[in-house]
Amino acid sequence: MHTTDYLIAGSSHAALEAINAIRMHDGEGSITVVTRDPHRPYSPTVLPYVVSGRSTPERVYLRDDAFFTLNKVDYRSGCALAGLDPAAHQARLADGSTIGYRKLLLATGASPVVPPIPGIDRVDYHVLRTLDDATRLRAAMAGSKNAVVLGAGLVGMHAAENLVKAGASVTIVEMSKQLTSGYFDEVAAGMIEQAFLGNGAKIRTGHRVVGLEPGPEGATLQLDNGDTIPADLLLVAVGVRPELGYLDGSGVATERGILVDDAMRTSVEDVWAAGDCAQARGFFTGTPVMNAILPDATVQGRIAGMAMAGDPGVKPYPGGVPLNTYHFFGRHAISVGSAAVPEGGRAQVRFDAASGRYLRAVFDRDERLTGIFGVNEFFDAGVMAQLILRRTDLGPLRERFFAQPLATGRELMSQLWR
Amino acid sequence: MGQAYSTIAFDPAKCDGCGKCMTACASVKFDSTDTTRSLIQIVRSGGARIEPPRPGEFELALCRQCADPKCVTVCPAGALGKNGATGVIDWDASKCVDCLLCTIGCTYAGIALDEHSGRVSKCDTCEGKPACVPACPTGALRHVTTARIYNEVGSWEDLFAPGLAGCQGCNTELLMRHALRRVGPDTVLATPPGCVPGMGSVGFNGTTGTKVPVFHPLLTNTAAMLAGVKRQYERVGRKVTAMAIAGDGGASDVGFQSLSGAAERGERILFMVVDNEGYMNTGMQRSSCTPYGAWTSTTPVGEHTRGKSQDAKNLPMIMINHRCEYVATASTAYMEDLYEKLDKALAASERGFAYLHVYSPCTTGWRFQSALNIEVARKAVESNFVTLWEYTPESGLHFTRPVDKPLPVTDYLEAMGRFRHLSPEQVEHIQKKVTENLRFVRKIAEQADEQ
Known part of the structure; x- marks a missing residue:
């Protein structure tokens, strides 16, 4: 059985910051990174720019092999975490093998939410969370004439703009009354809406999709008011949530994410969590919240790494503050x-x-x-x-x-x- | 060994908000007269006073080129990175997707949106020659290039043994190690009685404390012995540097005769005096370099005496009158200046007598906390209690670190215990002496300028 001092599950911002923090304090302890993604590290945040062509898949990597060699990190891509036995300090991987660890960081991120719409399992749809998703969406976008984006968060809006610019007729369907709710207020959202309308997009806020049927072009959406919308490209972007099935039976406490204290410790000894999979204290609420944003992932990853390495300089987490930037037209x-x-x-x-x-x-x-x-x-x-x-x-x-x-x-x- | 980097330093006390740095930056970087595009932003802080108030009306928004850069960690596109060679946070325009997340990461407003281009912009230090610095008329901006010393010196061999037994916080160890590293392995070193051999330069139990030949002359004959050693090497055709690291007591009192003689004869040696203003190694007795009013074990404070009752001898000025090849004063608080002078002294010692007088505060004998040595050394210069200059027969005397707005000498005196007993009259005497000394050195410097 492979054993390691520090086992890190995940390979994006939280994980990378944890590696830096560990190496600042402990130059020698063995670090193993396992990630379900088949690629070198990249940021989910850059993916809309891969879709638009602003960036390309081969240019988005945040670290090269030399980084892992220099930092003595055993980086294993395409290697998902499947189970956890904290008492034995062992993690089980999807390929059935087991890794023993001294300290474990869960930075497994989040996955797109696929709403339980009747018929969704019978139509082809896109999500945008991985580099492979982005490559696939970019390829599909080229031939799209009627695209529908389900969800008006920042990922959905960014992709919708890309589709508009690629020449598709785009409809954005959003359950709540305004676009980008949770990020921007009514006035700002109104400006965003005007920009999209002005560029030819259709916006259906305040509506849910109640059914999906395979159609002549791809899929046909049925809205709650009876309207139907044909789509040759359907992007589901209603949000993300962590997939925590691998924690079943492990005793690690979860709510919507993995519950952590201000040092990013989970409820189980020698296991930390950081980034989009973690549910840490909100700065404003004082209660555990999901704040799945890039800057917070780096803060949490840093704290977790310092705490794992025993760095005495570690400071408690100040609490998560929402921070977002967004470009539109x-x-x-x-x-x-x-x-x-x-x-x-x-x-x-x-x-x-x-x-x-x-x-x-x-x-x-x-x-x-x-x-x-x-x-x-x-x-x-x-x-x-x-x-x-x-x-x-x-x-x-x-x-x-x-x-x-x-x-x-x-x-x-x-x-x-x- | 880590890498040190040059940096742009800002002194808010000197900034008058003229904005010439911004004009220069906007012009060089964007060929624009719009100072809002400048990558260095001077901010008026007067209206925004929050307790506790800070000195100076103007502050700075500029990329800090952080060692642990947050902008880099939050960039999703890998467009920002710390350049290991230059220390600059490099921005790769071709990778940047204009998401502005870096502006969330930076808490210093060091990377911001340039509204003209719609892209972020940040200082790149103009490839090591920042245009803002020479544009600053007040000296508020400085390009600190001291890093060069540390990067270079780190690769040179430390020629002293590890574990020298200096007092806690003593700068002399720093000085010795740096100086000998610079002068190099082809050196014969003389260390007469004083702190330097006291720390272990001459070694223990038959082994030396240095990796170069070292000898222990008498206080009285250091320069004479060293001159003889150097002449013998010259006679047999070997090129070595003959160097002395001596204390102020030995050099200015009983060793003065041999020092003056060697200087007068133009012996090709490098004579460095570590001036801690007394015989500190033997129990803190006064020397002729001890300043007026200072407590020493032989100028006690009691019913009849209140510290030393005579003024210090200005030994480096006396050395000028030997028309040495090179004479300079230096301080351990200004290593860059010291290094430049070491380079020149070393070169001069191949032609004739080179004399380097380094002011080095004594933690134990001057009575201040061991952590404050550099601070005390800096205050000595900033109050003009000592002055940093260099002299050659060709160009005369020039200040190397002139002080525009000197601190009151009390700032210096109050930094240590040996002056704690001073009466107002004694303080006044010292302030007068500082002024008089400065006037004297300035006159010689002015005459040098007239030539």
Whole structure:
């Protein structure tokens, strides 16, 4: 049986950060990475750009073989985790083999949710989570005339824009009342909607798909109001969730993800979890939340790696803050923090129709920033995130901050953590 | 061995917000007059005061070229990376997908959207020659290239034995090891009685503390013996550097006769004095380099005396009057400056007498915490208590680190225990002496400029 000091399941941002963190403190302990993906490490976030052709599959890799050699990492792709026996410190792999570990990190990410729509098993559809998904979608996109994107999150919207630009007639179907809900507020979502409509896309918000049938071109969707939409290309992008079947019987506590404490420890000894598969404390709620975003995966991976290696410099997880950026038809949108107005707090909004600049900032009752959202209004998202995490009292600066978030944010940065 | 890198340093106390750095950057990088495109952004912080207030009205947003760069870790496209050779965070425009996630990663506003191009932009230090630095008229921006020393020196052989027995926090070990590494293995070293042999340069039990020939002359005859050794090597046709590492006591008091004689004869030796302002190795007795007012074991503080009652001898100025090939003062707080002077002294010692006077605070004898040695050394320079300069007969005397806005000498005096007893009159005397010394050195420097 192969044994290793550090076993890392998964190969994207959380896993890569954990490798860095472990090697900062422990230069020699053996590291083995097992990942179900057949490729070298890449980011799911880059995939829409592979679909659009902006990037290419061979250029998205985040590490080369030399990195693994240099860091003495045994990297095993196409090698999924299938089961776990924490008492024996052993992990079972999909090929039936077993690996013994001293410490284990679960960074297995998430998989696309496929909604239980009657008939979905009888039609061909795409998802977009792996490099192979992206390659397949790009190939299909070339010949598509009628495409339907199910789900108006950032992955779905980004893919929809690619399809529009590839010349397809695109319909976006979304269950909730607005596009990109959870990322952007109504006004920003309205701007996004206008941009898509202006470029010829059709938008069906507030509707569910109740049935799918194989059709002459591919599939026919039936909406809850009886409308039918033909699709020669169907992309299902309603969200992601971790696949945690491999934890059955392991005793590792899960809810929607793997529950972890502020050191990314799971409920089971010598097992950590980080990234999209983990359910860690939310900064605003204080309760465990799913915050499946790239920046948080790196933070969590770093903490887990430091904790696993016994690095005394490890600091507790500050809590997950939503952080997103999004481009649509030449415009950019940035979202930092929570859109909800806290009790006793307030939201400030400004919109300049001529320039298309939109800004919404949310403050709590103590004049501390809790969220900031912009369209075509650039501010330093990293600085804003720090203001939120540091619970900075903006006090008398609030008006100026709102008028000039870029300059004022930098001033505060200079004084507080330069 | 790790790699050290050059960096752009910003001193907010010197920045007046003129914006010339931004103009230069926008011009060089984008051929634009729009300073919002500049990759270095000077930010006015005056209106945004948050407790505790900080000195200086202006602050900086600029890529820190982090050693542990967050922008790199959050880039999904592999478009950002730390360049191991230059230390710069390189941005690969062809890989970048313009997702702006790097701007979420950076907490220093060091990578931001350039609205003209729609792409992110960040400082690349202009391939090691940043255009902003020479454009800065106040000296607030500096390009610190000290890294060169550490990268080079790291590959040179350390010619002292490990485990020298210095006091905790002593800079002299640093100085000895750096100096001998630079001077190299073809050296014969003289270390007269003092801290340097006290630490173990002459070794124990029949083995030397160095990997080069070393001898232990008397305090009185160091320069004479070394000159003789050098002449013998020259006679047999071997090229070696004859180097002394001596204390200030030996050099300025009983050893002065042989030092002055060797300098007058133009002996081809490199004489380095480690000035800790007293005979620290033997129990902290005063020397002629001990400053006025300082406590030593022979200038005690009590009913009748309040520290040393005479002013220090300015030994390096005396050495100038020997018209040596090279004379310079240096400080362990300014290693880059020290290295430049070591290079010149070494070259000069092949033509004639080279004299290097290094100010090196004594943790034990001056009475300050062992962690504060560099800080004390720096304050000595920043208050003009000592001045850093170099002299050659051809070009005269030039300051190498002139101090524009000197600290009050009390900042220096209060940094250590040996001046704790000073009366206001004594402090006044010292401040006057500092001014007088500076005026004296400046006059000689001005005359050099007139030629």
